[in-house]
Amino acid sequence: MSRINRRSILFRALALGAVSTLPACDYEDPNHPDLADKFLHAMSAWNDRVQQALFDPNTLAPTFRPDQITNPPRFNAFYDISEAPVVDPASYQLALGGQIQDKTPWSLAAINALPQTSQITRLICVEGWRVIGQWGGVPLGDFLRRVGADLTCKYVSFQCADGYYSSIDMPSALHPQTILATSFLGAPLTPPFGAPIRLRIPTKLGFKNPKSVTQIAVTNIYPGGYWEDQGYNWFSGS
């Protein structure tokens, strides 16, 4: 779609009955925002602030019975299931960065030796559908405290083996249901579902649950995300 088509789309939006011309606005070029993009970015930033105010660290996401688990599980990513990254669990290292005191990388065995938790929760995709699954692993808050992360920082960012990246706010990172998941449906994670370690955060939408995490960093510099940088709302809380 040409830039000229996208220009002044907001004014066309204001013209009632111009619905059929509106598909031209597509938020497609983050580096060259037009008026509509700037408006949408401003509203999205406002919605981030509203969601931060609405977030209650004591409100838990609903949990479900084992018989409510979605079976078979649903794969979803920005690539085909055959392209899911395969990480060797024996040589896997979780790197740490940013405002963390002890940045020694973690092996999968060392993470598995930490106190574990398990949850049957609902994953809601930004598209609207939802699945229920069981995830087990280490509470992210416990892990961040253990490695001496600066909990006053604003963001926790994640880099993944498949090139995906995302970031969450610190209060959500410290929520008791936010975990570094190593198991899914009672067995170790498999590559399509984020082996060997993924973030599981039932207080946010599915795309805020990065898979095959290879690095965690704590920072005050906004890290963005794969989908967030294309226009999806950053906070995307549930």
Add this chain to the structure above:
Amino acid sequence: MQRPPAKRRAIHPWPLRLTHWLNALAIVMMIGSGWQIYDASPLFGFTFPPLFTIGGWLGAAIAWHLAFMWLLVVNGILYFGWAGASGHFKKFFPLTPRAVLRDLRAAFSFNLRHQAGVYNAVQKLLYLGVLLAGVVIVISGLAIWKPVQLWFFADLLGGYVTARYVHFFAMAAIAGFLIIHIALVILVPKSLPPMITGGRLEP
């Protein structure tokens, strides 16, 4: 209406006109972007053609939807506040099924006279219905947007999945209202200018 007004009153007072047109903008944007969002994960065996959707892709559609929801809600609060304080809601009552049937029959035989400033029984029913749909669509929308933090809205509607269906049917009700509403304006064109200028009631 008991006291004779000092001057001729507007058919539609300015707060009504303002909130009406702001609402029209909000509804067009919300339905257009909502249809694009629906298409990402359809509830039924159909999708909305791209020609009638707003955003072009899911990310932009959500951005439009969550931007204009503020206009819909803030404008809705202003309307309900004004309507409650000014006694506007009195125009919707009394409303009896008998009167609705009578006016419906008259309407279909083209014998229902348009009386400026007075709602007939069918209008009363349709306006009350679309206001109810407006409340339901906001509550179900909040249940879908925040099923964890605003869990009480999701619970009220029977959960997240049901809330999506409720949201869809509330949209369908509003879209159905719009078809009738616009068709009636086309049939009775003199009803349109007062919604822009306010018009004047004969004393």
